[in-house]
Amino acid sequence: MFSQATMSQPRDAVRHFPAIPAQAPSLRSLFGGQPVETFESGSAVFWEGDDARHVFEVVEGVLRVFRIMSDGRRVITGFIYPGDLLGVSLKDHYLYTAEAVTRTKIRRYERGRFQDEINRSPELRPQLFARLCDEMAAAQDQMILLARKSAEERVASFLLVIARRLGAVQAQAVIEIPMTRLDMADYLGLTIETVSRTMTRLTTCGVIAPSSRHAIVIRKLGKLVMLAGEADDDDNRATGMGSVQQAVWPN
Amino acid sequence: MFSQATMSQPRDAVRHFPAIPAQAPSLRSLFGGQPVETFESGSAVFWEGDDARHVFEVVEGVLRVFRIMSDGRRVITGFIYPGDLLGVSLKDHYLYTAEAVTRTKIRRYERGRFQDEINRSPELRPQLFARLCDEMAAAQDQMILLARKSAEERVASFLLVIARRLGAVQAQAVIEIPMTRLDMADYLGLTIETVSRTMTRLTTCGVIAPSSRHAIVIRKLGKLVMLAGEADDDDNRATGMGSVQQAVWPN
DNA sequence: GGTCTTCGTTACAAACCGTCACAATATCGC
DNA sequence: GCGATATTGTGACGGTTTGTAACGAAGACC
Known part of the structure; x- marks a missing residue:
């Protein structure tokens, strides 16, 4: 928790x-x-x-x-x-x-x-609350992903979140993916085969390119954002960061 | 959030x-x-x-x-x-x-x-933290439901959670379900038809019985718990309540 | 360097659930 | 009470994802 x-x-x-x-x-x-x-x-x-x-x-x-x-x-x-x-x-x-x-x-x-x-x-309390808030927001995003997104949308969303996590949301950046395909599958509510097939399809479409086994390059960021669904929202967050209030739970 | x-x-x-x-x-x-x-x-x-x-x-x-x-x-x-x-x-x-x-x-x-x-x-802070903790736990349960449970497991889990929410986890109790089938579907990551069919199947098996359009009776609680998957966990929580620490964030 | 093991990819058949269609029932307004 | 509307139930069909299996690639180990 x-x-x-x-x-x-x-x-x-x-x-x-x-x-x-x-x-x-x-x-x-x-x-x-x-x-x-x-x-x-x-x-x-x-x-x-x-x-x-x-x-x-x-x-x-x-x-x-x-x-x-x-x-x-x-x-x-x-x-x-x-x-x-x-x-x-x-x-x-x-x-x-x-x-x-x-x-x-x-x-x-x-x-x-x-x-x-x-x-x-x-001073520490608002920091901790902000963490919990972000965690809850992430949990809700994940619920949306699991409840309604297709396999392709899930994988695309995952790659985008990973990229943001690394601060590398511009195209052509190398994205490290340390986890295995099985980890991704168990996180995205898919099977390992579906993850693999979807990654292959994204590669075929030229949206991503494999860099190594555990790294890719995002070739078409815009298209990846589109494929991720939730286009508006993701697009905003692709640029900046969230909107955590700064003066909240002040003091 | x-x-x-x-x-x-x-x-x-x-x-x-x-x-x-x-x-x-x-x-x-x-x-x-x-x-x-x-x-x-x-x-x-x-x-x-x-x-x-x-x-x-x-x-x-x-x-x-x-x-x-x-x-x-x-x-x-x-x-x-x-x-x-x-x-x-x-x-x-x-x-x-x-x-x-x-x-x-x-x-x-x-x-x-x-x-x-x-x-x-x-005094209020630990109470609020406890709420957030429960909310986070519920979010994780929901992720499990959406990521890996079948339609039948989802509906069964939902009915159980509703029943607990009403404090009516014993069999033969009438469970009010105020939300529509579409609400249930959008909560469980299913379509309205699948929810409807699954409820019908549970009725056919004698696990539940419709009381009115928006209420059911749980006829076989044990079987419902089994069908919900996560048997151990749910079984425990069916009896008592969670295990929120009492002296946490004291004072 | 060679072998073993793990991980990833691909193909094909099968299952589950979604889609579409329509009937049945409840609910609401008059 | 009665009709219009929203909600729910049920069927046939199809698509997406899964399961099974075989193969290939990468790393570990000696």
């Missing part, structure tokens, strides 16, 4: 307050003093059902957050990128598993202390 | 602190002083894109919260029941439309004042 800022715009709260000196409290500085831990690709930071003892900040690498249905079906609810928080939950057990997609470096903070800090600090 | 406690368990935060006297601050008492407004069935409380000026508490009735894709496809992201909050967002514009399914009574609170109250009150 409140784990991933599930691939919204890069919205590091700090950048909204450029005038504030560096020593102002921020979520980033909160974790700054903690030691960095490394997780190898494929290893879990925690499992669904574990006691929720810590909150994490991702320093480097990418994680997948997922749940497994009783019959084995896996649903990835989000991917976590550097700067995102993980495990910010009010539940006493994690509701999902978090697993490293690539080699990942994180800092952890004991949950009780984290809550104390948030409670004490009028 | 943070609008709906999208049909989780009935989790009025007050009930977790039975020892605390009635005058303790609570989200409910916060809205208590506000006048009640009535919205007729089909009318909108606010529209996607409106300036987000108010936060609402639903007193009576049911609302649907939805977004419309550029080509007209509608996705309902949640239904709002009495006791739920609506419009608790950090964005300066509402990201979705909220519309009355039935005649609905609400209280509204000016956004800035609401934020001030939350910020000032160490």
